[in-house]
Each structure stands twice: as structure tokens, then as C-alpha cells.
Amino acid sequence: MAINHPEVQIANAIPPLRAKETRKGTTFQAAIRDTSNVRREAFLKLLRLEDIAREVLCAVLARMLGLPIRQAYYVYVEPSYVPGHRAGNRHNLAFGLEREFYPTFRIANDQINEVVNRWPEALVCGVLDEWIFNTDRLPKNLLYSDIRTYWMIDHDEALPNSAQPEEVCYSQVLHVLADGRTELELHRIRRDALSVVERLNNIDWNDVRTYVLLPDVATYGINIHVEKYIRFLSSRIKYMPDILTQSLGIRQLNMKLENYISSTELKEEKP
Missing domain, CATH: 1.10.1070 (Phosphatidylinositol 3-kinase Catalytic Subunit; Chain A, Domain 5)
Incomplete structure (x- = not known):
């Protein structure tokens, strides 16, 4: 798949997940493995399905316009990887955005x-x-x-x-x-x-x-x-x-x- 293809991809989180507190809650930095068995670094958010839908749709629309946004993922996060944090939905699905390759x-x-x-x-x-x-x-x-x-x-x-x-x-x-x-x-x-x-x-x-x-x-x-x-x-x-x-x-x-x-x-x- 082309690197700028708008389609959301699926991945699994790889422990450990490093929590980062932000003004809007907790974001996790972690490695993920996609369906092609490629390992990448990403930022993950444990969200409700409604909020995941919002994030992935906006990412897809931005990519369709050629705007610069990293690859979006549906990421499965095993609850034991994030002790003390509740999953946003019963499917243990998180929103993931690939991390940049260089300092921003x-x-x-x-x-x-x-x-x-x-x-x-x-x-x-x-x-x-x-x-x-x-x-x-x-x-x-x-x-x-x-x-x-x-x-x-x-x-x-x-x-x-x-x-x-x-x-x-x-x-x-x-x-x-x-x-x-x-x-x-x-x-x-x-x-x-x-x-x-x-x-x-x-x-x-x-x-x-x-x-x-x-x-x-x-x-x-x-x-x-x-x-x-x-x-x-x-x-x-x-x-x-x-x-x-x-x-x-x-x-x-x-x-x-x-x-x-x-x-x-x-x-x-x-x-």
C-alpha cells in the first residue's frame, strides 16, 4: 500500500506502552505491528468508538486532500498493557497515529x-x-x-x-x-x-x-x-x-x- 494512501490500517500494540499526560488526558507512545508484520512507532489514545470514528474520518479526509497527516490506525490494545487505565470501548480498540520519523x-x-x-x-x-x-x-x-x-x-x-x-x-x-x-x-x-x-x-x-x-x-x-x-x-x-x-x-x-x-x-x- 502506498505510504500516502488514505485507508485506515489495523495493528496490534506491543508492550510496553509509555503513558504521556496531556491537557486532554493520557496518550500512549508504543510500538505497533500492522497486518503486514511491520513494526512502527505510534501514539495511541483509548477512546470511545464515537471518538475513534471522528479521528479516523478526519485523518482520511485530510489525506484525500493531500494534507500532511501520518498514517491512522485501528489498534488493538490488550488491557493488561495499560494497567490503571480503562479501555474506551469493549473491543479494546484504540486510535493510533504513526509517529514522525524526526523531531517536530x-x-x-x-x-x-x-x-x-x-x-x-x-x-x-x-x-x-x-x-x-x-x-x-x-x-x-x-x-x-x-x-x-x-x-x-x-x-x-x-x-x-x-x-x-x-x-x-x-x-x-x-x-x-x-x-x-x-x-x-x-x-x-x-x-x-x-x-x-x-x-x-x-x-x-x-x-x-x-x-x-x-x-x-x-x-x-x-x-x-x-x-x-x-x-x-x-x-x-x-x-x-x-x-x-x-x-x-x-x-x-x-x-x-x-x-x-x-x-x-x-x-x-x-x-
Whole structure:
């Protein structure tokens, strides 16, 4: 399988698992062995099926857009490997994200504007975050390295159950890109952002289901949560032009630019 293939893979955790306390709970660093018997290093989170579905779906969508996120895994974790910690579900299934091969760094608050504005894929990331209603990208969930490589991590706050399809989440990355821009520049950003929306609109949800709902986990009920998120995203797509206008802080709504993508061209997946 190609290294950038979007399909989630399956692996088993190899002890010992090293616990790391974070602001959101415990993450484990461990070796895993995939179905090809390849050993890799990964970060694991013991989550409910609903939360695993959220993480794997966002990882798959990011990879389908060519964004930098490491390989996502369904990882079986033997309970005896994590004494004192409860499994997130009765299947002992965890979410895993492959670890980077070289040192990465979290972005300091005073470096956010510089780091984001020099990232070529920032706009695509910002539009994706707005679509998946991710309010928690910066500064902790975008890593970068000395070789100017960026990695997206953690989507545990995306796709909240309380979000409405037409609601604006005010993507942090879009906020950085819009900061200090003139109205004309904002309209140009919106025009480019709408070309990303067109890519989102062309995503084949059956492909997504194939990448996420692997036969090994199909009987666990994770499909219920995946389908719920797909319904939200396919409903939200038609609102994205107006959402982007608000998220970017555009005030002069009557300003015209060529090559705008009409919101009437966007389609909603049929239930």
C-alpha cells in the first residue's frame, strides 16, 4: 500500500506502552505491528468508538486532500498493557497515529503568524477545519520540523455533536491567513478557498466509507458514528460559501471577483 494512501490500517500494540499526560488526558507512545508484520512507532489514545470514528474520518479526509497527516490506525490494545487505565470501548480498540520519523515542534504563540503564512497548504487546512468544525488546530495541533515539514495531529474536538451544518466555527488557520488583509485580499482568499470547497464537494463518500469502515471493525458499530458525521458534512457543504465569508471576516459583500464558484453548483449527498 502506498505510504500516502488514505485507508485506515489495523495493528496490534506491543508492550510496553509509555503513558504521556496531556491537557486532554493520557496518550500512549508504543510500538505497533500492522497486518503486514511491520513494526512502527505510534501514539495511541483509548477512546470511545464515537471518538475513534471522528479521528479516523478526519485523518482520511485530510489525506484525500493531500494534507500532511501520518498514517491512522485501528489498534488493538490488550488491557493488561495499560494497567490503571480503562479501555474506551469493549473491543479494546484504540486510535493510533504513526509517529514522525524526526523531531517536530509545537508552534509557539508568538510564531503562529509566521509559521502558518509560510505553509503552502495552510488554506486547504483552514478550509478543511472549517468544514469539519475543528476549533482546535493552533497552536498545539500543527507541528513542524527544522526541515520545514508540517504535520497535522489530533481531531478530537472536530465534528462536535452540538454543531449545526450552517454554523460558523471560525477556523483558526483562516483567521491567521485573514489577519491584516484588505477587503480585496480577503475576497481573493475566499475565491481560492472556494476552489478547495469544490474539491470537498467532489469527494466520493463511498470511497471514504471504504477507507474508514474496514471489515475487521465493521461489526463494532463504528459505522453508526461515521454515517452521522458524513450526514453532517454532506449537509454542511452547501453552506460553505457563506460560512467562509463570515469566517474570513469579509464585510464588503458586494465586491466582485472573477471566477467565483457559485454556491448553486454545490451538491448535497442524497440520504
